[in-house]
Amino acid sequence: MASEKPRSKGQAWFCTTGLPSDIEIEVDDMTFHLHKFPLMSKSRKLHRLITTEQETRSFSTLNPQTSMALTVEEESDGKGKGHEIEDDEEEDKQEETEENGYPHIKLENFPGSSESFEMVAKFCYGVKFDLSASTAVPLRCAADHLEMTEEYSPDNLISKTERFLSHSVYKSLRESIKALKACESVSPLAESLGITEQCIDSIVSRASSADPSLFGWPVNDGGGGVVGISATDLPLIPGGALKPADARRKKPSRDTNMELWFEDLAQLSLPIFRAVILSMRSGDLSPDVIESCLICYAKKHIPGILRSNRKPPSSSSTAASENEQRELLETITANLPLDKSSISATTRFLFGLLRTAIILNASETCRDLLERKIGSQLERATLDDLLVPSYSYLNETLYDVDLVERILGHFLDALEQSNTALVEADGRSPSLMLVGKLIDGFLAEIASDANLKSDKFYNLAISLPDQARLYDDGLYRAVDVYLKAHPWVSEAEREKICGVMDCQKLTLEACTHAAQNERLPLRAVVQVLFFEQLQLRHAIAGSLLAAQSPSPSQSTEPRPSATTARRNLTITEEEGDETRGEGQVDAGKWKKTVRENQVLRLDMDTMRTRVHRLERECSNMKKVIAKIDKEGSPAATTTTDRPRSWSITKKFGCKFKTQVCDSHEATMVDHRSRRS
16 A cells, blocks of 8 residues: 655555556645545545646646746645745756656645545545544544535535534533544634534533433443444444443443543643633533542642652653643632532542642642632541641741641631531531541641741640530640650740640540659649549549439339439449349449448548648748748859759759659659659
8 A cells, every 4th residue: 555755755645546646645744646536526625726736737848947836835824826946846846747747735734634634535535434533523624624515515524524523422421522632633623613612512511411429421432433434325323322232231330430531531631621611610510520520630630749649750741841730730729619529538639739839839829729628628638638848948847837727717717607517416516526636636746846836836726616625635645745845945835835725624544644744834733633633523423322322123213313323333334234124233232332432532532632732832832932032142143153943953952843642652752753
């Protein structure tokens, strides 16, 4: 079929009909050796160009000395005209003309390049060829370019391609996307012919008419849309037609269909994709569908948007420039629905967009939109999402604390404005409690940063309302980590930082740890011991009420106080459940419970006494220190200008240590000496 000619810059294409060629058509680097009659019978433009070339050749033959060499070239306005060439090109042209003996026509800027003209040539010769959504669009543009209309020749290529697009491409969502992708190579002509608009309308209508919960896209999408056509018989393929075997085939899953559809859409260029999204928004398409399209497109074209997908780009793929990525990012952000997403995985994607926006130095509007979008669904975020590094040299901290504080502010504003927020029976919002747990984890993570100022830690810790935390154990852990990483903070700052937690909301385990924590200030330790005593008092009181209440066999109607006591004391409730069926209670077990309660009461009284003693000793110690400071003179300061507190410590030979009471000893014990 094809052979390489010595004087040809590219490849050559021959029609093997047994007859010698009488016309050359050059498209890009391909030279087609064809016959005049099939081309002139289907294309008005080729008929005009061939006639003009023949007249030029005849005039040049009659006047070889005075005529100028002309070549018919295709201009941007679609009209051929003579163009004077250089002397060497004129000689080459004359030699080539003498050698071949037939006209040569060069088509510049032909839509669809040489592949489309090859299909045009096959159509003119009546040769069967394959047509698909990707090839039908450039072929339709080529037919219009060559003026292959019905008026010039019945059943011409324009009507054939239009029929294929209408009956096979526009009735399928994925085929419409493929056709829209093909419009990029012939964009100006495809837009003028309305092909681009029809593809976009088909995509939006097919997506909006489908059930978002099922996403059962047209079943003929997997067929490829490839059929054989010829000049005499171009079959019309009805969209959605299925063979019996195909009808019995299992339908693809919802996730698979959605993924394939979104991946096809992600192959589009940014201008066409933007037009599709704008049409979707104006067509009242589901926000989840629009958001999913944007997510898939961003993952495809913005590298490293998710930490798990940070793979080095392959050598074959060309990475977009920084300006192109910034434009793409701002386009995606501007088209994101403002409503709260129903897809939980979207939050992680939004944080990835925000990190990329900071790195690419996107506009303030873009970053503010992302922060507000994240704030509306902050309860779905994870601790790893909040750990956004500080990319600015102005921030001394490792992670961007100001960013998290702004996002938290947007969350609280959205929660306050929402009148339909879910609230539990105790008046707490589940989303608020999730965010409280998330912020406590973030505080514990950033507390070890040596550059974190106490004011910034304090402001973030108190930004949540009291209803956000059922227990303050997570907040206590963050405070402990901060005090451990910042041993140089003053006593006043320690007390201020410890003031962010409510000692009444600490569990017994946290109270036990805090009572032995030598990093906490003395005031905080006393508060912890006091509230721990209250918790023990309530527990013992409940157990005593349960122990002194009459058994079920002695009372037909149990008193409310006894019932409440049984709920508060697990042991008593379990024992009562075991013996309720028998109707009597073992007297030995009751005596044992009473004896244990008496021991607990004695321990509680002993602890109360020792806590009061500790408070009195602390008060006396403060008075003595204040008195010594008041009576001291400047001469008491040493030559090394050591602080007065140092001289007082050395004088009395004591150090202020955190002390707790041992309930089984008569004196207070230093836990630091116990560890040694």
